[in-house]
Amino acid sequence: MNEDIVSVIIPSYNYEKYIVECMQSIVDQDYKEIELIVVEDYSKDNSRQIIKSFLNQDNIIKRFINIVYIENEENKGAHYSINKGVMEAKGKYIAIINADDLYERNRFSCMVPKMKTGNKQIMFSNVEIIDGNSKISSTEEAEKFRSLPMEVNKYPYVSYALLRQNIAISTGNMLFTKELYEKLKGFREYKYIHDWDFILRACIIDEPEYIANTKYYYRLHDTNSFRRLKDIADIEVKIVLEDFFALIKKGSNNPALNKEKVFKEIKEEYLKVHWNRTNFLLRKLIKHKYKYKILKHRKD
Structure with a gap:
């Protein structure tokens, strides 16, 4: 296992409109040691063709330490795709990004050194909320999401704030070690809150750290999964x-x-x-x- 590589996993499902922008935000990282793993979860749109075309470009192939592309034979859900991607990962650090979201350019150059010096196993960052056109959103709902990470300031420990609500917001906003993932035995089969379940269980092993000087761009649009069957969540x-x-x-x-x-x-x-x-x-x-x-x- 390489001590510097970040393995970034994209669970892709029906986001043909956003997937290229998502992958480009990984290409543009100023941190160089990145492995890219895309798990295509049997999309009904043109995601598969778009992804394969993007990944087959010479400049993209040269950009990454390694590229892995996986196609599920049927729709399995985000938790399955993430677990499948992590099994292929060669890096010490694991990051996940939703296929409709974006990273700020300095994400891993900010987070990895802090993970190393603090001997941390899990970390998450500040967030910015964008709309379907990749513009900063100013809706009431966006302001609510944007304020969630600030909840860390109300409690003596990050884990207490996480217990109150999922202030990390998304699986995509986490960076964690593969060792931690293996201790937790992966993401569980929850339809909507596998991310919160994972980080809560991580709290039992290590106190998470919040970092404010980089952002995860979380997209709010009509097809966000959390908006469907919210009562079930x-x-x-x-x-x-x-x-x-x-x-x-x-x-x-x-x-x-x-x-x-x-x-x-x-x-x-x-x-x-x-x-x-x-x-x-x-x-x-x-x-x-x-x-x-x-x-x-x-x-x-």
């Missing part, structure tokens, strides 16, 4: 948190989570805010006989 939240608290009882390597009094206060605050809503949603789904097999996502 809220149900997944309840299951993820129950599993997280069960893991905490078994012990943690993160000193922040071993401060029992403070952690108990954070836990109680969170449950007070969210439990009534998720219980209401469960009753709502049962009433309408919505057959969503959420329990299959639960892992030991």
Whole structure:
């Protein structure tokens, strides 16, 4: 495993409009030691042809340490594509980018040195919110997302802010070691919040670090997955948190989570805010006989 290589994984599904811009933001990184892995998840649009055409250019081939292109034989979902990509990764560090999002040019030159000097296993950055035309968005929803990483300033530890809500916002905003990924046994089979589940479980092993001097460009548009079946995502939240608290009882390597009094206060605050809503949603789904097999996502 190369100590300097960042393996960047793109799980691609039906984003023909954005995929080239996404890949170009990786090409433009001022950090040179990058492996690019694209996992095409059986898109119904022209994503496959667009990706292959882009990756076959001589200048793109020369830009990267290595390029891996994988096509799923059927649509498997983001968690599957990410896990498949990580299995192919040769780098010490793993980054994921949503096929409709972008990186700031200095992302890895800022984050990798801090990962090394701080001996950190997971880190996330500031965010900027863009619209479907890659312009800075000023909608009320965008302002809400933009403010989420600032929640770190309200708590003594990053992990406490993450417990309150997913202030990292997206899987694409994380940089982590392959060693950490292997300890966590990958991303679990949640449809909408596999990212939050992953970083919460990571908190048990290492206190995440937030870095403000580079940005992840998160795109808000009509086809964002979190906007579909939001009620189901809220149900997944309840299951993820129950599993997280069960893991905490078994012990943690993160000193922040071993401060029992403070952690108990954070836990109680969170449950007070969210439990009534998720219980209401469960009753709502049962009433309408919505057959969503959420329990299959639960892992030991």
